[in-house]
Amino acid sequence: MSNQPFTHLDVLESESIHIMREVAAECKNPALLFSGGKDSIVMLRLAEKAFRPARFPFPLVHIDTEHNFPEVIACRDKLASDLGERLIVRSLDDSIKKGTIVLKNADQGRNAFQSVTLLETIAEFGFDACIGGARRDEEKARAKERIFSFRDEFGQWDPKNQRPELWDTYNTRVHAGENIRVFPISNWTEMDIWEYIAREKLYIPDIYYAHEREVIRRDNGVLPVSHLVQPRSGEKVEKLVVRFRTVGDMTCTCPVESHARNAQEIIEETAITRITERGATRMDDQTSEASMELRKKEGYF
Amino acid sequence: MSNTTQLLRFITAGSVDDGKSTLIGRLLHDSKSIFEDQLSAITKTSERRGGMGAVDLSLLTDGLQAEREQGITIDVAYRYFATPKRKFIIGDTPGHEQYTRNMVTAASTANLAVILIDARKGVLTQTRRHTFITSLVGVPHIVLAVNKMDMVGYSKETFDAICAEYRAFAAQLGLHEMTCIPMSALNGDMVVERGENLNWYQGSPLLELLENVVIDHDINTIDFRYPVQWVCRPQTQEYHDFRGYMGRIESGVIAAGDEITILPSGRTTKVKEIVTYDGNLQRACAPQSVTLTLTDEIDISRGDMFVKSAAMPQVSKEFEAMLCWLSESPLDLNRKYIIKHTTRVVKCLFARLEYRVDVNTLEHHSSATLNMNDIARVAMKVQQPLVFDSYTKNRFTGSFIVIDEATNNTVAAGMII
Numbered sequence: 125m126s127n128q129p130f131t132h133l134d135v136l137e138s139e140s141i142h143i144m145r146e147v148a149a150e151c152k153n154p155a156l157l158f159s160g161g162k163d164s165i166v167m168l169r170l171a172e173k174a175f176r177p178a179r180f181p182f183p184l185v186h187i188d189t190e191h192n193f194p195e196v197i198a199c200r201d202k203l204a205s206d207l208g209e210r211l212i213v214r215s216l217d218d219s220i221k222k223g224t225i226v227l228k229n230a231d232q233g234r235n236a237f238q239s240v241t242l243l244e245t246i247a248e249f250g251f252d253a254c255i256g257g258a259r260r261d262e263e264k265a266r267a268k269e270r271i272f273s274f275r276d277e278f279g280q281w282d283p284k285n286q287r288p289e290l291w292d293t294y295n296t297r298v299h300a301g302e303n304i305r306v307f308p309i310s311n312w313t314e315m316d317i318w319e320y321i322a323r324e325k326l327y328i329p330d331i332y333y334a335h336e337r338e339v340i341r342r343d344n345g346v347l348p349v350s351h352l353v354q355p356r357s358g359e360k361v362e363k364l365v366v367r368f369r370t371v372g373d374m375t376c377t378c379p380v381e382s383h384a385r386n387a388q389e390i391i392e393e394t395a396i397t398r399i400t401e402r403g404a405t406r407m408d409d410q411t412s413e414a415s416m417e418l419r420k421k422e423g424y425f
Numbered sequence: 426m427s428n429t430t431q432l433l434r435f436i437t438a439g440s441v442d443d444g445k446s447t448l449i450g451r452l453l454h455d456s457k458s459i460f461e462d463q464l465s466a467i468t469k470t471s472e473r474r475g476g477m478g479a480v481d482l483s484l485l486t487d488g489l490q491a492e493r494e495q496g497i498t499i500d501v502a503y504r505y506f507a508t509p510k511r512k513f514i515i516g517d518t519p520g521h522e523q524y525t526r527n528m529v530t531a532a533s534t535a536n537l538a539v540i541l542i543d544a545r546k547g548v549l550t551q552t553r554r555h556t557f558i559t560s561l562v563g564v565p566h567i568v569l570a571v572n573k574m575d576m577v578g579y580s581k582e583t584f585d586a587i588c589a590e591y592r593a594f595a596a597q598l599g600l601h602e603m604t605c606i607p608m609s610a611l612n613g614d615m616v617v618e619r620g621e622n623l624n625w626y627q628g629s630p631l632l633e634l635l636e637n638v639v640i641d642h643d644i645n646t647i648d649f650r651y652p653v654q655w656v657c658r659p660q661t662q663e664y665h666d667f668r669g670y671m672g673r674i675e676s677g678v679i680a681a682g683d684e685i686t687i688l689p690s691g692r693t694t695k696v697k698e699i700v701t702y703d704g705n706l707q708r709a710c711a712p713q714s715v716t717l718t719l720t721d722e723i724d725i726s727r728g729d730m731f732v733k734s735a736a737m738p739q740v741s742k743e744f745e746a747m748l749c750w751l752s753e754s755p756l757d758l759n760r761k762y763i764i765k766h767t768t769r770v771v772k773c774l775f776a777r778l779e780y781r782v783d784v785n786t787l788e789h790h791s792s793a794t795l796n797m798n799d800i801a802r803v804a805m806k807v808q809q810p811l812v813f814d815s816y817t818k819n820r821f822t823g824s825f826i827v828i829d830e831a832t833n834n835t836v837a838a839g840m841i842i
């Protein structure tokens with residue numbers, strides 16, 4: 125007989141570990157996408173649980189937009205170094221210099237261009253699998269994506285032609301030049317992530333917790349003032365107590381007003397919030413009802 | 426949320442016309458799992474489509490652009506919601522005839538199936554099809570949701586007649602345990618709240634049932650099965666001689682000191698330690714992912730299975746299985762395919778096609794090939810022996826997928842008999 129009933133976090137954790145080990149065993153040259161954001165920090169802990177006492181059987185890879193919050197980059201470097209794992213960083217600026225990314229203007233949002241640098245990095249290192257921290261509860265297109273999500277040689281996702289995924293028996297096979305994106309925390313929700321951060325006492329960038337910050341109001345959102353976002357004429361700089369629910373591109377990631385100073389208080393706040401994670405914080409997801417789906421078809425993770 | 430919240434995975438089977446999307450929308454809406462921005466997006470869409478004032482809750486489960494254009498669900502989508510008692514994952518599957526494969530896919534991981542019936546129409550061909558697939562894939566719990574009770578005047582007689590007919594049909598498939606609930610997803614009767622209109626019904630509303638159905642016994646707790654996923658050899662100073670076998674316990678229980686058999690070789694040894702990141706364990710059980718060290722040095726690799734039980738699994742190169750063909754390219758009996766079974770990948774060929782099942786009538790037909798959505802009984806041969814149980818005894822060691830080596834697509838799902 126089984127002893128104690130397992131909690132949802134135990135079951136989700138075991139599922140994620142199982143997925144990571146399948147990647148390690150079946151893929152020739154995998155990589156773990158790691159940004160220093162909360163979901164990818166959860167992924168690091170899951171990788172520790174999956175592979176310790178050995179080292180990870182893959183490097184960590186970050187596609188840096190150069191629009192990241194400095195606190196997040198600092199956290200990324202600290203965690204990679206604390207764990208003693210190899211971190212590969214490739215920058216959108218490299219692609220811009222090469223001319224493979226052409227910006228309309230210098231300070232436009234860069235989330236959509238990550239695909240270009242990601243695909244270049246995949247080609248550079250010959251990765252056949254990229255493990256990412258995307259979750260199905262984040263967005264409607266992701267709700268339909270497989271855990272092992274096949275990409276063709278252009279890195280494209282074809283939502284109408286996905287491989288059926290049954291039981292926990294994952295098809296990891298690709299031909300040369302193709303690759304698989306793997307999402308071990310597909311079945312986790314924002315709440316699960318915060319509960320896990322609290323349970324595991326994970327170190328995350330402090331901008332996830334309430335702090336005072338200078339902001340401006342623009343396009344129905346609140347934007348943090350930074351070297352990339354300066355008040356335009358007529359815009360007033362305010363000081364608000366805020367936290368970030370996601371930490372992406374500084375030019376389009378909006379904080380929410382909050383006094384939650386630790387994971388437990390965020391769990392309480394998340395339990396009663398009435399706005400989705402991306403709806404509240406990502407201006408680039410609001411351009412149209414299908415914006416994520418279009419980006420994914422172009423190779424976005 | 427308490428620290429003992431369990432996870433329940435369930436599917437909903439029924440067509441758009443049965444109000445399936447409305448039911449899911451109602452569950453999400455009344456359990457307060459819908460966010461304001463989602464509600465405002467579907468409100469806009471409802472208005473644009475000329476909705477008559479009421480927000481169309483079915484829009485919540487529309488996922489992809491193509492679906493929004495066509496107004497149908499084309500694939501399996503997963504939804505998440507939680508109550509203080511449980512976290513739920515809904516595998517939302519379409520009800521159209523050509524999508525048997527999607528339902529098989531979603532059902533493969535489900536603890537429970539909600540089968541929807543339109544109270545005006547009663548038990549239809551598709552109800553039989555959905556029930557057959559549910560039993561084929563071995564979903565442990567079934568709920569028959571008799572929806573649109575508002576359209577039949579909330580008649581107890583209508584409900585009773587539908588339930589009786591359904592139970593008689595399900596019994597033919599060997600299904601005896603199920604719960605029938607009358608409801609109106611549109612009005613919210615018996616979904617989350619009881620409502621006022623079905624006071625003659627003594628049972629729980631759907632959500633209460635989902636929160637309380639006992640799922641601890643869905644996993645086989647008797648027979649220890651542990652497919653080796655990955656051999657851990659850190660080769661560091663500290664762990665110089667460490668050799669751990671990583672995997673997930675698919676069923677049963679194991680304790681340090683237990684004697685185990687390694688299959689297919691048949692050698693026996695003892696478990697030395699159960700290693701985890703959070704410290705060694707005295708015992709562990711399904712579905713935990715752990716690392717086992719052994720007292721003897723034995724040549725073991727991925728694809729081997731550790732077992733401990735009175736009932737040993739079979740080790741064979743030949744077996745029969747029920748198969749659901751998933752691919753648009755039909756089965757080619759002259760070709761070799763690849764099977765992935767637990768952590769073992771082997772070449773296979775189809776020795777015989779015993780019969781194809783008509784999913785609507787359950788009649789058996791002879792068949793020269795299999796097309797997408799066909800379900801059939803087949804005899805298979807594999808190049809290397811597999812270590813397996815029958816699917817009805819063990820969902821994890823009794824299931825496999827078939828892969829086409831040329832395209833790398835997953836072309837079939839199999840359940841060993």
